Amino acid sequence: MLIRKIEVFLRRTGMPATKFGRLATQDPRFVLDLRNGRSPRENTASRVEHFMNEYWEKPHAY
16 A cells, blocks of 8 residues: 555655655645545556655655
8 A cells, every 4th residue: 555655655764744745746735635545546656656766766865
C-alpha cells in the first residue's frame, strides 16, 4: 500500500508530510488526504514512487 511506503519514507528521512506532498505532488495536503482514505490515481502513485526512489538514489538538497 502506498501510504505505508510513504510513512516509512517519512520516518526514515525525517521529512514533514507537507514537504513530502509539495515535493512529490505539488500538494502539501497529499499525505494527510491519504491518511484520511484518499486513493491516488495510478499516475500520481507512480510519480510518488518515482520521487521516493530518486530521493534515495541521488544526493539531495531538498
